[in-house]
Amino acid sequence: MAVSIQAVRGMNDLLPSDTACWQQAEQVLRETVASFGYSEVRMPLLEKTNLFSRAIGEVTDVVEKEMYTFEDRSGESLSLRPEGTAGCVRACLEHNLIYNQEQRLWYMGPMFRHERPQKGRYRQFHQLGVEVFGLNGPDIDAEIILLSKTLWDKFGISDNLKLQLNTLGSSEERMAYRQKLVEYLEAHFADLDEDSKRRTHTNPLRVLDSKDPKTGEILLNAPKLADCLGAESRAHFDKLRDILESCGVNYELNSRLVRGLDYYNLTVFEWVTDALGAQGTVCGGGRYDGLVAELGGTPTPAVGFGLGMERLILLLTTLDKLKERNAVDIYVVGACADAQKEQAKLSLRLRSDLPHARIMNHCGGGSFKKQFRRADKLQAKAAVILGESELKDGTLTVKDLRAGDSGAQQTLPYAEAVALLQRLLAA
C-alpha cells in the first residue's frame, strides 16, 4: 500500500492486537524478575558514542556498522543504544550503585541496530536486560540462567528452548587463546574461506563456527580454548554445571559459542529455538568482569543477559501460548431521550462501583441492533441497557451476552443490577 509517509525501515508500530500480546508477556517478565528480588532501572535511549565503542569493542559489527550515530547541536557524537549493558554500567558508576555493594538489576526497552530487517530482527527491537554486579561466583551465573529458565516454564515454552553453554576463560586466558588462534589462522590464511579470512581479524573465535569444509579441516589442528583454561576458570565452570544439573536444567556444551560482544569472559550462554528460522537466539548473555573497570570504575565482577522481546513474542505466538483477551467487559447501550448525558453518568457510576471491570459506553448513537453488534464484536461479557422505560422506572436492564442465543436479560434496580454484573464478570 502506498502511503505518503512511511515508518522508518525496520521500525514497527505495535497495534492493539500486538500490544495485547506484549502486555501479557511483559507482565510475566516483571513478575518473574521481581520474584527473584531484582530492581528495575531505566536509562536514556541516547548515550555518548564512545561509551559503546569502549564497552562493546571498536571492531565488533555492532559498533562498526550497526549503530545509529549522529552529532547533536553542540557537535557531540551520540548514539542510540544498540544494547543495554553499557548504559546500565555507566548509570551504576555515575550514581555509585556498585561501590562496595552488589546489585541485581533489570530493565526493559527499545534498542537500535542498523541491520537488514528480517524475521525476528528489526532495527528497533526490545530487550529485557538483567544485570548483576559485585558477585563473582558461579552461583550467581547459575541464578540468572535459572531466572531465564523460570520464564520459559511460566510461559510453557521450556520444551522449545535449548540452553547452550560455554566458557571463555578469564580475560587473560581468552586473550592469550585469541592470540594463539590468530597466529594459527594467519599461518593457514591462504586456505581459509573468504568469511573466515575476514573474521580472522574482526572476530577470530567466530572462525571456529565456519561451515566451509576446507576451513573445517584446518581447524582440526587449531589450538583449543579448553587447553588455555587455568584451574580457577575450570572450577568456576564445573561448579556452574553442578548447580544447573542439581536444579534440573539441561544444557548442551557448545565450544563454538563465543558471542559477538567483546566484553564477555568465563560463562557465556544462549537459549535457542528452532521454531523461529534463522534468528533462533531468544536470550543470550554471560559474565563480563572486565567491563566496569574498562569504563573507569573499580574492577567489579558482573554477569547478565539480554532477552529479545520480539523473538519471545514471536515464539509465544507461533506456539499459541498467549491467551486471547478482549478489551471490554461491559458495554453500555441506550436510547433514551437524553441518551448521551444519562449514559455518561451511568457509565461513570458503574466504573466507580465495579472498579476492576472494563466498561465501554456506546457513543455515536444508532439503532439497538447496531449497538449490540458492537458489544458482540468487542466480546463484552454483558450489556447494560438504559432506555426510556429503564430511565422512567429507575432500573437497568442487564443482558448476559455469553448466555447463548437470545441471551438472558433482567431488568433490575441499580444495586441489584450491579450485583448481577459482578456475578457475570466473575463467571
Place this chain on the structure above:
RNA sequence: GUGGCUGUAGCUCAGUUGGCAGAGUCCUGGAUUGUGAUUCCAGUUGUCGUGGGUUCGAGCCCCACUAGCCACCCCA
C-alpha cells in the same frame, strides 16, 4: 552490506497471449423503528508499491527505485 521471492479494495487473495478492475471478508443500510456470532437483500471499496520505458493499448513486458518476506551475515 549481499542474494532470492513478493507488492492488486481496510484484510486474505484471483486476474488467461498485453484488451472495460474482480471474489471472499470487513464495513454501512435494510428485512426486524428496544436487542448481538446465523440467514436473506442492497451498497461503497482502488494512486494495481513509486517513477520511467516499450505499445494503438500495460495490473501483466523492460529498467530504476522503494517496501516487505526469507536466507547469508550478525545478534536479542
